[in-house]
Structure formats: C-alpha cells, structure tokens
Amino acid sequence: MLRYTFYRLIQGFITVWFIATATFTAMHMIPGDPLTSEKAMTAEIRANLEAKYGLDKPVGEQYLIYLKNIASGDFGISFTQKNREVNDIIREHFPVSATLGLLAILFAATGGVLFGALTALFRNRAPDYAIMFFVILGISVPGFVVAALGQLSLVNINAFLGFTVLPVGGWGTVAHMILPAMVLGLGTMAYLTRLMRSSMLEIVNSDFIRTARAKGLPATRVFSKHQLRNASLPVVTVLGPAIAGITTGGFVVEYVFAIPGLGRYFVQAVQQTDYTVIMGTTVFYGAFLVFMVIAVDLVYGFIDPRVRLK
C-alpha cells in the first residue's frame, strides 16, 4: 500500500509538472505578449515593466523561474488588477467553488446510491421506469439548461407563493447554495444512478448473495447489508472523475447563479487576457483535480483491497 501510494504521488507530481509546462507553452504560443494591450507606452516604461515581470529574460530562464515560483506556491501578481496576487484571488474565490462542489458531490452521491438502489429494487416496475426516465433526461440535458430552468422555476415558485422560498442568485447563506448545488450535482447523480443500478443487478446473481439467502437471512438484511454495501463500491471509483466534472460544471452554474467562485473568475480572466491569473488558476485547478483523483483511488484501495494488487 505504501509503495502504491508513493508511486501514485510521484505520478501525480509529474502530471502537475506536465500541466504546468503545457500551460506555460500554451501561454507563450499566444501572439504578442502580456503588455501589448497596454496603451501608449514609452520604450523605457515597457523595458521597466518587462524587467519587473521577468519578460526580458530568455524563455528557458522564464520557464525555470516559473517552475520555481510554482514549487514555492507563488503564482505571481495579476496583470489586470494591479497589486492583487493570484494567491489572494485563489484564496478568496476557491473556497466558494469548493463549498458548492462539495455540496453537489454529496447530493449526487446520496441521490445516486438511493435512486440506483430503488430502481434495482423495483426493477421493470413503475418506480424504475420513472427514475430511469429522469436519469436519461439528466444525462441528455446540458447543465446550463438545467441551471436556467431551475432558476426560472424558482422565480415562478417565489412569485406564486408570494414570498422568497430560496433566493434566485447570489451567495452567502445556506439558502443560496441549495439550488446551485442540486443543479450542479444533477448530471453526476444521473450517471451514478445508472452505475448503481447495473452494479446492483450484477450483484443480485453473485454467489455470496445466494449464500446469504441460503443461510436464511431475511431479505431486508441481504439487501441492506450485502447487496447495497457491495454495490456502492463502484460509486466511489467514479467520484474522482466526478469531482473533475463538477468543478468544471461549476463554471456554468457560477455564471448563471452569479456566484463569486473561482470558475467564474477564470472565465473572466480569459476574457481580460490576464496571463498570470490564467496560468495560476489552470495549474491550481489541474493540481487539485489530479490529487483529488489520487486521493479517491487511495481511499478506494482501503475500502476494496483487491484494487491494491493491480
């Protein structure tokens, strides 16, 4: 296990280095340089600015400085918002995105396991068909449409009831988080429900279920203790990729619900061509996703020892 952990961590660091290099290369392929947009600049000011941001050095040296800064956790200063460090931006906006994402994951995982178990329990009966219909809908309807429709129906519900059940946008209280988190988790929940259903149906026919039944265990106990427990295992494996999906899905949800998260900030930075913020957030998000996937894999290794042998 220790060896496996070590191997995965090393692999993770190399991947982050690859992401950082790819981002650096990508940013240096852009025509022009970060100072092109600045208006009417004398040669001296330009030279000063270039010296300040290290743009006058050869690309190789810039790359080394960039790697050194990342290694020490310093992403530099924003190009468009003077005197604002990228670290500050991440520190301020990432917790918002993370809270939203965490809620969405919780919602998706509980909903997925619950509905998946229900569909398997009521296989080929009305509840199964009803849930699977919504699952197919959840997979086919793009997240931003769900977000827009969710907001639209909330407006109508608020208008119909005559008081504000939940706020339609913004951020701050728990009430602000509920609808965005549900919308954000919906796609993943649909996917998890489908996965849970097939995993439940597969396990029904396995030997240990038959043994449990043969020993005379009550059906409820077989279902809860043996079937449900083992069927939820695959759900843990896809949580890693699900975190990635939910993080990027957050861009849209943050945009629609006017939530001050890092995703919205990233999109804004791209629109303003804010070099350091783009590079910083990409590397930060990339590292976050890579290590989340590794963490989920390691946790899975604890839950299911068979994985460690691979």
Add this chain to the structure above:
Amino acid sequence: MTVAMRHLSAPDLTPVHTEQVRDVLTRPSLSYWQDAWIRLKANRRALVSLWIVVGLLVFTLIGPLMWRVDPATQDLDQLSQPPGVDRTATLVAPPVTWSGEALTDEEATGLRAIGRADTQAVRLHWDPMPEATGGYRVYRNLFPVGPEKAYGLPLLMNMEKTWYEDRLDLRPTTYYYSVAPLDESGEHAGEVQTIELNLNRVITIDEARKRGLIGDEETPAPGATVELKLHPLGTDYLGRDLFARLMHGAQVSLFIGMVAPMLFVAFGILYGATAGFIGGAVDAVMMRFADFVVALPFLLFMILFKFIFQVEAGESGIMPMLVALVILSWPATSRLVRGQILQIREEGYIGASRLLGAKTNYLILRHMIPNTMGVILVTLTFAVPSAIFTEAFLSFIGMGVAPPTPSWGSMCNEGIKTMLTTPHELIFPAVLISITVLAFNLLGDGLRDALDARMRSRE
C-alpha cells in the same frame, strides 16, 4: 409354372428417387455486420434514435435550402417574437407630439390610457394626487406587480405633470404601468396605482413601404392591416429568424459534434495501433504520454486553446475548437484500440491464420481492423454527444464560436438573458441539444448491445 415376365424398359431401371426429409439445422450464415444490423433493428429505442439522427441531418443539410432566410438579417418590427403570434400590424399615421391636452372631458378617473395604446405610443393620464408633494414616478413592467411590489422599469422621475407618453421600445404584449406619488425626498408617499395595458402592433405607412410590406404605388388608409414577415419559430432579441438560426446553428454544432470525434478517433486508432504493434519501450513511452494528456483538465485547456488561437474579427472560431478537441480527446480511443490490439494478437485464430501462412498486412486488414471496428464505432457514437456538449458548454460561457455565427450553445447563452420574458429563445436550442444528445446516447447504447457482446449492458 410360368412366371409372367414383364417387359422392362430403361426408365424402370433408374434408381427410385427418394426424398429424404431431414431437419435442417443450419441457417444462412450471417456476417458480423448483418448480425449486428438485425440486433439493432430489434432495438426499438436505437432505431427511433437512428431516425432522429437522420432527421437532424436533413434539418441541418437540406433545411437551409428550403427555408432560405439569412440567419443574420434583423427584422426590427418583430424583436423577441414568440412563435405563432399574430403577425398582422395596423397601419397608422406618423406619430404626432402630444402634450397632455384635451383630456379633461374623459369620464374615467384615476390612472388611465388616453386614446389607443399601441406599439407607437402609450399615453397615460392620472388625477392629481394630494400626497404627491415631490411629483410622480412612472414604472413599466412586463409582469403583474404582485406582492413583491415589483413595479419594473422607472420611466419618469419626479415630474410634476400628471400625464406621460411612453414611446420606449414598445412590444405588442401586455404591460403593467404604475404611477407612484413621491414626497420631497423622492420616496413613495402614498398608494401606487397600476394599470394593465394590452398593446396592439402598429406600423407607420412609411416604414411599411420601406420594409417592402406594401407596394410603392399603394396608398392604404390608416387602419388597414398588413402582414409582417413570417417567422415560424419566432425571432431572437435582435429580430433574427430563430428557425434559420437553429438550422445554421445545427450546422456548427453537428459539424463539431461529428467531425471532431471522427478526427480524434482516427488519430487515436493510429496512435493506439502503433503502440500496440510495436510494443516494448516505445509502447510504454507512448502510453505514458497518453496518460498525461488524459490528466489535463479538459475544459480548462479547451478555454486555454481558444485563448491561444485568438479568433480574429469575422472568423467563426469553429476551427480552433475542432483542433483543440482533437488534441485533447484522442487518448481514450488510443488506449482502447491498443488494448484491443494486444488482446486480439493473442487470440487463437490469429495464431491459426499465421500458421496457414498469413502475412502481417493480411492479419491487420482481415482480422485486427474488422474485429476492433465494432468497439470503435461504439466509441465514436458516444463521442458525438460529448463533443456536442463541449461545444455547447464553451459557446454558452462565451468561449466557443464567435458571434454572429449561430450555434446551439451560443443561442442558449443569448436566450438565457431573456428567459423570463421570452423563454422560447432559450427553449428551442436547448431542446434541440437535448434531443440530439439523447438520440446519440441511445443509438450508442443500441450499437454497443448489437456490436459487442462483451460490453452488452445488463438491463
């Protein structure tokens, strides 16, 4: 005893034809693809999806030839027009200025509309309110005021007069006008009066002539009606025909959705097959590289690529997106193909074929490629909806195709801004995206069941 001899001729000596009745246990042999096609035809959902896909292609490719409306032309008489509304407009004389006169003989009291309320002008008049020490404020809203006291857009601030003429961007719909008396500090000082007005669509004769709705020689009297241009699915907020935009948007969305998967699947096959064939250290290095590309945060890099290519004004931004999709999406296919190749290489029939003297080329063409084709086709079908999703997502956050090029995603982005008043601008592209993605997903499920026994879903 004499035995009667019969004369025997040649036909009598031919063997008796015996009809042997045997159970025929064979059926005509089916090729892999015939078998798959039969399975697919038996799957109702997949077949319906296939027809939907065909229908979408017709809509995309033949539709613009039938409905020859430019998706960029603006119809300024019909902005944000929902589908199926009355298109008639009443011809009126050019507007005359009004200064609130000739009103006292009206019997109605309180807030009331003077004359006809139409899209040319709405004339409001109200009785002086004693509490209005600081004048009045007029609001206009598209929704009933309701308990939240949402009066809408303030049109007139702190004016002393008791009449108001609204000529600001009027649409043929229902408006809720409110007049609030104000105190000296500009706060509401008393009861707010609200009136609901249904506006008729009107057009001046000059404008109608300019737009070609009436001929140059015709001089119709005011009060006659004309038919405005037909927009079967309505228009968007700039007055562009939604039907035409949906069809042209489909070209963009489906182009990216189908061409990008074909390209990256092709590249993935090449890469994966090369790695699988050569094997050894080359294989290890190639697959490690694929692992790293997989680990790149996909949408983040899609956005970065958009940034690198720097779409110039007048370009659609389709090509950069296509290239970025191909660069980032190939590893999944290459892994799959490599796995298949490695697996097939060890199969008994490959060994048998080799024993019979088959050359490598023959093995590749006769065994390897046909046997991976099924899996590849399934991958391709599932790659289409995810590419469509990616395009829609990027266009939605404004990182995809550049305006005015329509795509379903960018149409949703525009539609969401007006979703409270004219939801059709959001609903049509959203429904089309959903149907397309659903159809490709179900078709993919059907193909997987039909083509690949191992991946068959358990339902």
